[in-house]
Amino acid sequence: MYATLILVQTLNGLQLGIILFLIAAGLTLVFGVMDFINLAHGVQYMLGAYFAYEFTTLTGSFTLGLLMALPAALLAGLVLEAFIFRHLYDRDHLEQVLATFGVILFLNQGVKVVWGASPLFVPVPDWLQGSIEILPGFFYPIYRLAIIAAGLGVAALLYFLVNHTRAGMLVRAGASNATMVAALGVDIRFLFMIVFGFGAMLAGFAGAMVAPILSVEPGMGDNLLILAFVVIVIGGIGSIRGAFIAALLIGLVDTLGRGFSTDLLRLVMDPSAASQTGRAIAPMLTYILMALVLVFRPSGLFPVKK
């Protein structure tokens, strides 16, 4: 039984990692290519979830709602880029932090004004309802398998785009040397806009995908933003591959750590002390992991060469 539990938890960790990857991918690209700290990436994820809610309610179909949420998230990202972020690319990181923090405050409050403070309901689409028995006695929700599949699909698509298209080549080049790419006569502003819009859409996609399982509420992106930053620094800023591996790592460490840290501690201490220590340490695990990685690899696991 214990072995199956570990298996199921691993699947859960994988799924959390996939969601983190969807958010972190855009963040690491924007950061790597444009050298722009976008704290507002978390609210773009939140907007995706709210768009999914709005369009699902409107059309009565989650699939349609999801499909409509994507261009809406893209549009929201482009609007933010054109009016605010574009003017901050050549600024100090901290001024970017100030501006994007302001955007967070505004949008978190904005969705509360428009949709209210209460969590909203987005139904799981009918054809993904229910759970299947993946192992005798162990049920796994189909929708979660769908999230894993969708995430892996996006990861494959990204891999293809970045490694086998001209735009991807420019993005990779931009990540290591933006000035050089500009000097080659590439319209760097257009490239930035594309990258930014794409990142916003990915975050929005993640938000829309989790809307049926997580509560859709103001500020839902804040904690995920922090986790996404954890992912991209562990992975190495600008590295999609790093973000993918780090996201899975964080997902697994977090889920398995919560699931088993108490059990492991029980091997070395008495049960009540183990449970106390276990629950104190569990929420710190991702941060301990990040600190360890950075102490030994100060530029993350897969640093992009500058």
Added chain:
Amino acid sequence: MRGSVAVRALPYLLFVFFAITPALAQFGAEGYILSLVMRVMIFAIAAMSLDLILGYGAMVSFGHAAFLGIGAYGVGILMSHAVTNVLAQLVAAVAASALFALVTGALCLRTKGVYFIMITLAFGQMAFFFFVSLGVYGGDDGLTLRATPTLFGTPVFENTRVLYYVIFAAMLGVYLLLRAIVASRFGRVLRGARENPVRMQAIGFDPYRFQLAAYVIAGAICGVGGFLLAHQTEFVSPAFMTWQRSGELIVMVVLGGMGSLHGAILGAAAFIILEEVLARITEDWKLIFGPFLVLVALFARGGLVGFLRRLGGRR
């Protein structure tokens, strides 16, 4: 020309304002105004300490609120064990936060830039979760300080004005201390290490040691802020040290204008007072405050201080 004089006089004007607030406050809701302005000064202390490493050393700490919390818990834990002597509490608060800064700083400084931001966040979060799970001292419900703080057996801080001027003196002292540090050889090395670490190393300075020393000083000073915050609110809780709080401290420094010290004071004042005034006007004050921050970032290079400086220059 006269404008730039005004800009140079800004720190003095700020301190005069804080000095005479109690005299003005007695015509209004005195306790409330004093409480609000004390908060401003306490966060000004925390923001100035952050400005030392962020503005002068380019070390952006995203876990700075941890020192605020550790300083506050230094007070709270001693108080709950009936150690009411404020000097003992102050020593404990400063020692604990300096020690935490030393240990975490030694590790954090192995990284740079954004990696530094995130590793400081990591340690800040660890400290936060530690106090959340510290059930003996109330966990995240916090600790109310019911005992009366004393100095050599006599109660202190009972009179709000006394507490006010203690905080004022602390802020002034921190400002002068940091000014002196920044102007000293140490400060020049710190700035040099930010601009050109290789060169610094070449002329015989090890930037790491200087940066670590600055980090410890900043942590200790922020611990003083925590000590004062605990006494001002008569309450201690992990809510003092969330990552959101660390973020607010960064925003205060950048909003005021980093690398100027009095900018941090101005930023803390603007942040807290604006929040209070706007929250009075509308529940949705963040709809106004958010865009305000965006506008400052877009148009006021160098924060409010930079904005005032250019305003002065143009006149």
Added chain:
Amino acid sequence: MTGMKKLAGAALALCMATTAAAAQDTHVRIGLMYTLSGPPAALGEQSRDAFLLALEQMGGKLGGKEVVLTIVDDELKPDVAVTRARGLIERDDVHFVIGPIFSNVAQAIQKPIVDAGRIMISSNAGPSDLAGEQCHPNYFNTAFQNDQVHEVMGAVAKERGYQRVFLLTPNYQAGRDSMAGFKRGFEGGGEIIDEVYVPMNQLDFSGELARIAALQPDAVFTFMPGGMGVNLVRQYAQAGLTDRVPFLSAFTVDETNLPAQQAAAQGMYSGATWTPDMDTPGNAEFVAAFEAKYDRVPALYAMQAYDTAMLLDAALANVDDLSDVEAVRAALKTAEFPSLRGAFRFNTNQHPVQNFVLAQVAQRADGKYQTQFVEEVFTDYGDNYAALCSMSQ
């Protein structure tokens, strides 16, 4: 500098103007402090809206006295709350501070309020030390002591003969108190087979749910407020556990979360002091009026704030001079008001003695979800901390 000076000037002027306006003493000045920003705002809004509804129904008067109301947001930050509480006391010169939702805020503001000689009525938070050792003549609670609702569920689990129970809660003080409360009610019953504390704001419960599925307990008890409760309940249902393992809870499936949980919460149990369908005098009218005005079903938070207004209405009718704090306290203690939850009186520690009930989520004829009365679990029940309160001696 000019900007700063102007701002400070404006702030100062604002403070003084409101103080001057609040000077006449025929009015009763009340400050409401709830969490009105961030995700937990949904809870604070329930309380605020219900209080406003009560006030509107009574023509802006309580006990025949014109009400001057100031509403502030504590932002769920204790230090901000302390400053705002001082603002209510000194600038708005309030007689009463009502609120807050969360215990850490209550802990922080109780001392400054009672020290200033004002009366605080907690309409939701009930931390144990404020009920026990730190009780105060100026501090009243109209909700419950925090442990009680959890004790109810412990008693229910014991009475139903569950032998193996699984506990799940966020790792914070209220969560730990909740588990302690459950265990007290469950004492002499079966065995707690596992006790899981998840980090605050955890999004994904799949790990815990896998564990539950593996252990196959007789029941799960959880305290998972706010958005976490939404996530847990929906994931619990999606994992197909609802029919296999009974779901006992407190503050997890309530009317603030049900609009987002919907059918996923169907049949889940909750401990409470009241449900919207309870047959008590005035309850149906209250629920109808609340829904008509705000288009959502009222939760406990709303009922408690509404009751607080009713309490004040009854008490203030017997008070002539509001500056006589002792008379106000006496009037509050003895006030007879039609509580929506039925029987209500104050214990020696000025916390309620009331009935506790088991509630279950059900869908109404109009499609909306709400908790519904199942059975009474404790009758005329006071809390365990009253004996520690100096006012009890």
